[in-house]
Amino acid sequence: MNRFVISGFKRFNDHQFSTIAGTVTLAMTNNIYFTDPVPAITVVQTALDDYRLKLELASRKGSPYDTEEKNASRVVLEELLKQVAFYVNITAKGQVNLLLSSGLPLNELPSSLKEPGTPVNIRLSDGRLSGQIKLDFKAVKDAWEYEYQVSHELDENKAPIWADPVSTTTSRGNIIVPVIPGLVYRVRVRARNGRGLGDWSEPVQIIAR
Template sequence: MRTNKVISNYDKLTDDELAMLASGVEDALTGNASFPEPNPTLPEFTTAATDYRAKLAVASRKGSALEVSLKNEARKVLLNLLRRLAFYVNEIGQGNAPVLYSSGMRLNSQPREMLVPGVPDGVKLRDGRQSGQIRLDFNPLKEAWEYEYAISSELDENKDPIWGNPLNTTSSRANILAPVTPGVLYRIRVRARNGRGLGDWSEAVTLIAR
């Protein structure tokens, strides 16, 4: 499990989102016994946040190129202070989520546990470019490392498909199955694999080879 930490890089926040975050951090750190000596100091951070909000308000009202430039510079200053503050918060917080949350800053996201992949859908068969070929396509799964597909051209005495050995592919598109016998009905099914194992087979789809 990844150690809890507050995020230090807020470059991707919009101007308004950054202003809201800064206000929340100011409120959260004021009188917060968990962070008695923030670095930067709370007055230093508040001054930068107030300056940024003021310049953002001016620039948002169809500000001139100069006013927008001043806002951008104030944004850089505030982002730099947030980086310094995040380092301090993480040093004090030592991975304690409630303490870290109390800073008003955002925590990093924990990686999701890997699960067995789901069932591929959108499985489609079509004629290949040449006679004796079938093209296989299906929708990719984000959690899949690779896929297996199995082919059947015969039924047993119970009318169930007789599946051949699975074949591997890392692509969900333009898989060419060859050679196939023209005029024969083929059934194909697909399943996905990742580090946790194999998922379930898809429903079989059919095509008469040409």
Template sequence: MAIKFKALIGFTRMKDDELMVTAATIIGAMTDNVHFEQPTPELATVQELLDDFSAKLSAARRRGSPEETALKNESRLPLEAALRQLAYYVNSVTEGHLSTLLSSGFPTNGAGGSVQVPLKVEGVKLGDGRQSGQMRLDFDKQRNVLLYEYQYRLQGENEWSERFATSSSRANIIAPLMAAERYEVRVRALNTQGTGDWSDHATMIVR
């Protein structure tokens, strides 16, 4: 019996990071995609919901209060609802055509395990930013990854900074930092299948 391919609409069991990566992947894949000319809801609306969820997630992790966690959980619900609605739209347009479906960025029942958990990030390099108290972070790009996370700390300290997200493997600026101090940085990659291992630490003295 032939499989009818479709975008999966279940998001409630996804971890917060996984949901954020999935939403960002979908928005990036569907933007200017000729197959999806009138997405419902509009991608700008989904992006606003993602930005709100991302901000509240960062606040909850930074402060960890019950109120911040509740606000984060509340902001997740409309994002899940928008993604479900967008999945229905994608399924109605693609009508089971796998290559078109995959171009949407949605996880599908026909991906066949082609996307795997990211590898450990390699090639992490630090350099001077344009101003004193800045570092530039670069690392090797991976396939099937739309989001990376990085953290930094003064070398010798136990606690890392909060996690910062970026979609670029080049020219990430870390600031403000204390001049003449040595910092260390680590990076990891995320996709819809999970989170990769943290990279080896890269260190440098900030000018």
């Protein structure tokens, strides 16, 4: 049974979340399995210190302003821990001892969990800048990350020559760079969860601008 660390923390109350974040910063500091975390753990520690300070103020004073400050600080820290979780999952590749060493909670797999379905409603559009393509698709139920591949060449049989897969945790706003204006780019997507990888989607294409 494949395992992974969780990347969502909204179900935890403030003090539980503070404890988890503290455990992660201690566990990830100088961790021999995760030598180049993204973001750096010093960045997470700074955000944690800010959150704990504002949590203390909100708990003591209880004013609406202090509560909003604490909530805003938590959002920042949650996003950083989400990025750390993504890095840990990619690096550990399901090895439980590595996952546990990160300090992040592991997700229990429900017995009914199946391999993810195939992504649909894949859309390619121009990015905000020349040399960019934006990729969006419908989120797949029970998927915790996705892979996409890009091609701008065909082989002798007119089949796409795919580049190495790129991992992402979001189904919206993925920016593909760099691309060469005027070339036709093809993209396909598949989903991943604790049961494994789903099937590749049908390729979609766009002329880069």
